[in-house]
Amino acid sequence: MELEFLGTGAGQPSKQRNVSSIALRMLNERNEVWLFDVGEATQHQLLRSNTRSRKVRKIFITHMHGDHIFGLPGFLTSRNFQASETSDNGRPTDIEIFGPRGLKNFVINALKYSQVRLQYHIKFITAAPGKIFEDDQFVVKAYPMNHGIEDYAYRVEEKSTAGQLQVERLLDLGLKPGPIFWSSQNRRNDHFR
Template structure:
């Protein structure tokens, strides 16, 4: 599982940062990629990675500002020509995302070759649950409806205790896979093996919280608490805190404070204003790390293993 940052700029693209988009690559776990926001030219950014558009099965839109959605019609259209035929896709987002997608596709006379479902978010809480994942959402503090997403990987069964199986007379073979996949296994001799008796401790699932544009607020702490990863906007530096508040955004230091207060493992800053250039990067990171040492500033095409 890994995060692939496709666009890390705020508002408008720059020479070094495209606008917002980040992919959660879970091809090794569930053979899917989930995309969070789809700013202008996201499909171009994908071309510089090993991500396959047909593997993107879900798109989560945080809010309807243009730098987070203008790439959506182009991506949806191109996916039809990139082995996306008959590969269903679901879009989640605030009220209005359905009208935006359907209107642009209709007016451009775009006919998709795969089924698409659009689900609008109307309240906080559980968005959906699969056999492997639970996704929750929370409304944040921005000028328009903006949401955060919390993705919780369910715990996985522990490793088979091979030595214990050998001790009770079960040699290695296909039976091991059968034991791991079933709660109860009956052997040829009639003996019954209970899976929980021959498994080590469960592997704790990862928790990733990805927030949309937002002001700093301690009200977000319960939602993101104990996340392994927090992706948080960092539109401004600390000296622009009043400006950040006025424009419903956060600073690097505010994001670091939130990560510290919520006992986050790692913080990735994104959504950086184009006013900041390459020579500003070190100071942006250093300011945040004074508060929360486990902070990284994401760049376009940054890849972080989870």
Template structure:
């Protein structure tokens, strides 16, 4: 699992930060990319990455404020020019389909691929054999959702030496055992997959929270997650403003991660009031509460590997 931040600013773009967009790269797991929010100029940000728009399979919109959706029509249009043909599914609050459709109708935009719209409500919004995605309302000034992406348990590794001891030859039979299938050998004996594979491994869980003040829903969505992405629009000095605007401070985000027993916290949605030299202090304040805290900048790239969150510098 890899996370690449395409926009980490709050409200409007600045010289340092674009508006909200996050790519969850699932290239090893399913050969695709999922986007979370699509602020203005997201497609411009993508040009500076290795992400291919036609590989974007799903887009999850947290809420309908402009800094989270104004890049959507442009991205969807360019995806056609760049060879996109496969269906793309967009998840978001009521009104999203109406807004995108109106943009296309007025601009006479034609797409080369179909779009499926899913109007998000609390609960499971997507599930297949690999992943399950839950959504829950947060506490913002308009309806805003957080998303919890859970990878289902992974097949345990094949115990090759044990399989050899049972007489399994090299070749496709080993692959079948690894995939959970039982096999029959030439001498008629049955070799059961469970006997030659390690126990299933727990998949990872990532929680992506939209704009929100400190709330129980954020904690619930983040419970035992490997990685939590949480906004930090304000700091503790302006905590009195955070709740009134439906936002959180860096300290409140750290509290959410701590109370949820999360593994790692990535802070984003940073107000332009904070200059680059302010970020070190903001991060230290968060780390005092939750040591495994990181700050995201535009194009920050994180990889979940061997139970650790690794940041590419």
């Protein structure tokens, strides 16, 4: 996993810093990217990076202030034209958007009044304190913040998985069999019979 800060400016962009947006690049783990906030000009920041919009599968919005959401309609629209990575049905992959109440109406109305028709589906999930997403690899929890409006911080946790001892590699490094080998293998390894 890698974090890429696309914008860390508060309230308004500056020449050196764009407004809020962070990309969590999980290309090795699941070949996708999750965005946290989409301030205006996030698309431009993505063009300057190695992160591709078509890889974005989930978006988490912290709160409804403009510097965190004004880039979202444009991002969704541009992503519509990036069909080089498609789902099985030949259209861009669907996306999930997590965020506070009102976010769904904001996005739907922005797309409606600009007459955008997306080729992919958006699933909106209204954030609430606690677990808001879980699959076999990750859990995302939302924590309420004190910001004057409904606001959430998100915590992404990777689930623990059992590791696998690479015996061949240890032998190549010159390590000798011993108690650590046996306890991690739960059975006698064929290499040591």
